[in-house]
Amino acid sequence: MVSNFVHLHLHTQYSILDGMNQIEPLITMAKQFQMPAIAMTDHGNLFGAIEFYQQAKRAGIKPIIGCEVYLAPKSRFDKEGSSTHEDDYTEGGGGGANPYYHLILLAADALGYKNLMKLVSIANTEGFYYKPRIDKEILQKYSAGLIGLSGCLRGEIPYLLNLGYEKEAEAAAGTYQEIFGKERFYIEIQNNGLEIQRTVNRKLIPLARKNRIPIVATNDCHYLHKEDTRAHDIMLCIQTGKTVNATSRMRFDTDQLYFKSSEEMAASFAEIPEAVTNTLRIADQIDLNLTFGELHLPHYEPPKGLTREMYLKQLAEEGLSRRLKENVARPPREVSFSQQVYEDRLSSELAVIRKVGYAGYFLIVWDIINHAKSAGIPVGPGRGSSAGSLVAYALGITNLDPIPYGLLFERFLNSERVSPPDIDIDISMDHRDELLAYVTRKFGSDHVCQIITFGTMAAKAAIRDVGRVLEMPYGEVDKIAKLIPNTLNITLDQAIAQESKLRQIAEDPARAELLTLAKQMEGLARHASTHAAGVVISAKPLTEYLPLYRGKDGEIITQYAMSDVEKVGLVKFDFLGLRTLTVIDHACRMIVEKNPTFNLSEIPLDDPATYQYLGAGGTIGIFQLESSGMRDLIMRMEPTQFEDIIALLALYRPGPLGSGMTDDFIKGKKGKSKIHYELPQLEPILKETYGVILYQEQVMKIANVLACFSLGEADLLRRAMGKKKTEEMAAQKNLFITRAIANAIPEKKAEKIFDLMEYFGGYGFNKSHSAAYALITFQTAYLKCHFPNQFMAALLTSEKGNSDKIVRYITECRRMGILILPPDVNESERDFTVVDKGIRFGLAAIKNVGAAAVDAMIATRAEMGPFKSVLHFCQKVSLRKVNKRVIEGLIKSGAFDFAKERRVTLLENVEQVMEAGEKSQKSMRSNQPSLFGEAPAVSGNSGLVEPLAESTTLIPEEIDEISKMEKESLGFYITAHPLARYEALMKELNAIPTEALENLEEGERTVCVCGIVREEKVVQTKKGDKMAYLHLEDLTGSVEVIVFPDLYRVAAPIIKEGKPLLINGTLDKTEHGIKFKATTLRLLDGTGASSAGIPNQTVSSLWITLHSDATPSMMNNLKELLSGFPGEVPVYLKVEAPGRSVVIDIKKTVKANSLLIAKIEMLIGSGKVVQESR
The missing domain is CATH 3.20.20.140 (Metal-dependent hydrolases)
Structure with missing residues (x-):
């Protein structure tokens, strides 16, 4: 019976965090x-x-x-x-x-x-x-x-x-x-x-x-x-x-x-x-009928007398002619391609574009890219499947020739599967807003906006949110969240089915509500935000098609998510800000200053030095290769050609890494295993990947060659494999085998090859995207290899607001032998620059030094010449723009070190010197004689008041004092990192660099980290106990360390900002990043260490706890370890057995320092060593 009531006032999950109805x-x-x-x-x-x-x-x-x-x-x-x-x-x-x-x-x-x-x-x-x-x-x-x-x-x-x-x-x-x-x-x-x-x-x-x-x-x-x-x-x-x-x-x-x-x-x-x-x-x-599927392409007006199709053809043909004449280096190839091949390919692509009616779309993208390039905005070589289009290459939309690399147009645009075109555009991060402004001016503010995206509560996030609301202890909630496998889009029900401990929690009345409530939260929208790249351009005003929303920064965005934007017939354009393009552009500008003939597009893609550099692991700062996992992979692979870089980017994904594809590829490349092809026809297709089906384009080519699929049909097969729909796959398999048999392929062989395609096709990657990004990867590698100072200066400039990245890149510069010089008001520009001695810090990197102050300093220096002292500086620059905070930041960063005065002394006299400078400026404005002699008395060397004599020497300063000031003013260290003196000790301890923690499995295995305490946040638990969160920084980055109450109770006295610590603990990976849970903590020093709880006291004895089932091998290793640290502290073993324990004096004395204790704990486990003091 039909209901006599309908709900007319109802909130779905899109009444965010108010409505629950999915x-x-x-x-x-x-x-x-x-x-x-x-x-x-x-x-x-x-x-x-x-x-x-x-x-x-x-x-x-x-x-x-x-x-x-x-x-x-x-x-x-x-x-x-x-x-x-x-x-x-x-x-x-x-x-x-x-x-x-x-x-x-x-x-x-x-x-x-x-x-x-x-x-x-x-x-x-x-x-x-x-x-x-x-x-x-x-x-x-x-x-x-x-x-x-x-x-x-x-x-x-x-x-x-x-x-x-x-x-x-x-x-x-x-x-x-x-x-x-x-x-x-x-x-x-x-x-x-x-x-x-x-x-x-x-x-x-x-x-x-x-x-x-x-x-x-x-x-x-x-x-x-x-x-x-x-x-x-x-x-x-x-x-x-x-x-x-x-x-x-x-x-x-x-x-x-x-x-x-x-x-x-x-x-x-x-x-x-x-x-x-x-x-x-x-x-x-109600009589509302919406229609979907009708495309509302934005209008592009071609020159008078031309249709859009005619204009596109004209531009493409002119562009191809220009491209084929360019002096662009290409890797050597076994087969060269004639001009006819290019012309035929261009003609066939244009025919498809004309058939599906997308000429206007290509012209709009061409117009946007053309404007960007003419405005000096760095644009990437391509992204996604559009890199497979020769038309896009001819128009300058992409910058990688698709033909030599076997990239397929049908992977991008298929007349047998008409869908909205999708050309993604990478542009310099710094210029994205500028390009959006152009698009808005071109098409109208009511026709252009960005696209919304919704964040939803995933399984782990739901557990953590609900646990917090229920006031459950953080540690308990954290452990439960950790039980959820790190599988993409896993649900709580799936996690409970897989993990027995979660099933136990679900059956525990005291904790079951957490899971019950979290399941009800799961999948609900949690917030709305602006998509990182998506932009929509409409033919009519946008509100004719969809409603608009205002983002958190005031930007206008759609109320419909990207998939719904496309359903209502609007075309989205992706403008993704890519920081690496800014780095490349900045580096090239510096290179051209010294090498005017340098042209990035002409660098040889077969440069042996670049491949050797990558194979040796020099990947810090290299696009897509920075992670330690990728660095390990590239060192195993030892790339020798551009195709290896393309493959590398496709291989470094969970599927290939977990399926053995990566190992098969490397073995095949190095000749350690025989490459097997099921049929001779497969060799030309799979030779570049050593028999491994790595790319989606290879799946398409196999279907084309063996089963006579058109490339359009092959693209449909490729899509079916990606979707993994049983009925669709069965139909495709039947079609493939039928056609393969008709093409003289044995049935069993056809079945086997299809099964291989289906298996590997599930991991297959878009080669067009990989190839385009490989070009950026190679360009950054080439620049770092051949122009290291310019590249690293550009890299440092691009990350000047990210302290962790700066620390990492300064460490890399030192490894490369590049000297990092502090800021200098006479030599520094706005950004990091290359100088004869190395790389000079930019003034804009100093905290509290804004753009107006930087511009004022540089302009004054250009007009009046170098500054001779701090006083001379204050006499010349505008003290309205360069105020006390700015000058203090400059002093702390070392920007006045040329004055040969201790930074502390300069800071003590800032106000007096500024007062003297202001008086001098007033007298100059009134054309009165200089009042230098009437400046107020200041302490320290007279260089504060007048230029220094040549004989003045630098007053020595403690390195820690300098480091502290640099950290405060810059966010990192230049002169010396306080941890640098412990590098040898950290190596002995097998300390894990913080940058490498991301590649470790989380769990109970204890690892060691060393670092400087940058910040300590002490909180109280519900029981009133104190615990701490530490921001720990090492030479490669930083990590948050959690010190729970039991440890904090004894460790608090030695946790001080700026102090170096040695911490053993376990790894915890969350949605908010890596956390390190400390189990032991001690001061790190050059000879020994104060253990948590007994700082600055003499160790009288060392107690080591072992279980009675300790193996002879462990005992021998322990004995050998203790023998390597002779000293005067006696060692006692406490051997525990069920129901009793025995204390043994092993008649051995040692030097009880941090290195020994850490090594013992790495051998027998954390918390097994106790130092007694007197």
Whole structure:
């Protein structure tokens, strides 16, 4: 029996962290209740409209697209009142200053849908104040095709009635009737169990009847089942950052906001049955049919007298002619390609582009790239499958010739599978906004915006969020989250099925609720943000196709995610900011200053020195090769040709690494295993990858050669393998084998080859993308190998705001023998620069030194020459732009070291020197004689007041004092890293560099790290115990170290900022990065160490605890280890056996330093060594 009720006020998960209804189960429930229609009315947005519409349609249910909008009491431009949360489902709520009301809008038809999109867009772009708001003026303008409901307790009419303003409420109702029309405005009533709602209903119903306004019943659904009330409350806590036991927090004082059946709703409104049946009346008024699949390409105007197809052909042919004449180095090839091959390929690609109607798209991309290049904006050589297009190469959209590398156009654009074109554009990170500004000017601000993306709660995040809200101990929640396997998109149900410890937790009454609630949170939207690359350009104003939203930085973005943007027929363009392009451009500019003929496009791609450099592991700073795992792989591979780099980028992924493909490739390359081809026809296809099916293009070529598939058909096969749909794969396999047999391939051989294609095809990578990125990889490697100073200077400049990266790159410079010089007000430019001695720090890298100060210093120096002293500096520069904080930063960083004064002395006299400089500047402005002699007295060398004599020598400073100042002013060290003196000791300890931690498996295995404490954050546990989070920095980066209460209790005295520590512990990988959980902690020094808890005391004895089952090998190793540290501290063994322990004096004395203790713990385990002191 068809239901006599439909829900018209309902929040999906896109009322972010307020609504819990995921669309698929919601539609399933509506179908189960036999409801003929269903509405979605999320708060202030239409995020989920397309997903909701399509799923409802597939289920045979009429979708009603709506929105619970926020309505400003007066003008949407007013900024008055205050707000705390979305709804007011608390007893006694509804009073106080109100910056907005709630109002339900439903799109009755296509015009209503367009008007709803416009209203929601205006609310976000013009009316945002706490929430995105419209006003009655704009509502009136775009009311056609809309149905209005008066809303919940926060609606204007119930809000006024609750305050006792009956006349004002009645006037508001009359206004809404005028706006919507009498047939399209309804008084909304609810029965949610709240007394305040019953009170308001008793006023709403008479008002409606008096004014002949139809009444409609809703339930403001926020969750699916009544049992979800607890989970919804937890979600509200996540939204507000509160815990469940917080006394003052947002909460709903009802458990009735679930998806009720028609029977439940009829029972709730038994006294006013027409309120229920009116929901069907509204559903009958809805006649909205959206169309999908129609492409709305932005318009490109070609030159007069030419069609877009003609203009594209002209540009492509001219571009190809130019390309073939370019002096671009290409690796040597066994087969050369004639001009005819290029012309034929170009012609066939143009024919496909013409057939599918994408000429305008190519012209738009060409225009954007052309502008970027003419404006000096670095553009990448290509990304994704578009690198396989010769037309794109001829137009200059990509910069890698696809023909020599066997890249396929059909992988990019297939006339047998027409889908929106997708050319991704990499541009310099620093110029992305500049290029977006050009696109906006070119096509119009109402035709261009970026694309939204939604972050959802994954399994581990849900566990952590819920655990925090439930006030469970961090350590316990962390351990449970760690039990979830690191598998992409794994669900909690899947994790519980795989992990027995999770099953035990699920069965433990004390902890089961955590998993139950986390499963209810899983997959819900947690936040909206701006997609890193996606941009949409439309033919008509964007609000004709979709609603708009304002991002957190004020940028205008779509309300529909990328997949929905494409469904409504808009084409997205990817403009991805790539930092490496900035590095390359900056390096090349510096190179050309000394080598004017240098041209990056002409570097030889078969340069032996570059491959040798990579094979030796010189990958720090190299695009895509920086990780230690990649460095290990490239050293194993020892690349010798450009194709090896292409393969390397395709191989370093979980699939190939886990399947053995990588090992097979390396063995084949080095001749350590025989390369086997199932058929001779496969050799030309698989030779470059030593018999391994590595690329998707190889799958396509095999289907083309063996089974006579067209490349378009082969692309369909490739896509089917990627989707892994059983029925589709069965059909493709049957087709492949049938055609292969017809091509004289034995059936069993055809089956075997298809199975191999299917297996390896699942790991196959897009060769076009890999090849394009390999070119960037090679370019960075070539620059680092042949122009190391320029490359590293550019690299340091690009990361000047990232202390961890700077530390790593300075360490790499020192390894390369490049001297890093501190900032100098006479020699430094804005950025890092190459000088005769090495690389000079840039002034912009100094903290508190802004762009205006840098410009002022450089301009003054250019006009007046070098500064002779700090005083001379203060006499010349504008002290309004170069203030005290700037000068202090310059001093601390070493920018005045040429003055031969201790930095401490300079800092002590900053104010006096600035005062003297200001007096001098005033006298110069008034044309009076210099008042140098009247400068205030200052301490220290007279160089503060006048230029130094030639005989002045540098006063020695403690290295730690200099290091501390450099760290404070720059965020890192230049003169010397405090940890550098311990490098040999750290090597002895087998300390793991922090940069390598990412490649270790997390777990119980103890490892050792050494570093300087940069920051200590002490917190209290719920039990009142203190624990600490340390920011530990070594020569390669940094890591967060967690010191739990038991260890912190004894270690606190030796944890000091700037102190070097040796820490043993275990690795913990989270969504927020790597954490290192300390098990032991001691000071690191050159000879010995103070153990946690007994600093600065003499060690009287060393106690080592062993279990009775310790092996003879372990005992021999321990004996040998102790013998290597002769000294005066006696060693005792405490041997533990079941029920008893025995102490043994082993008659051995040692030197009890950090190296010995660390080595013992690495041998027998953490916490097994105790030092007693006297």
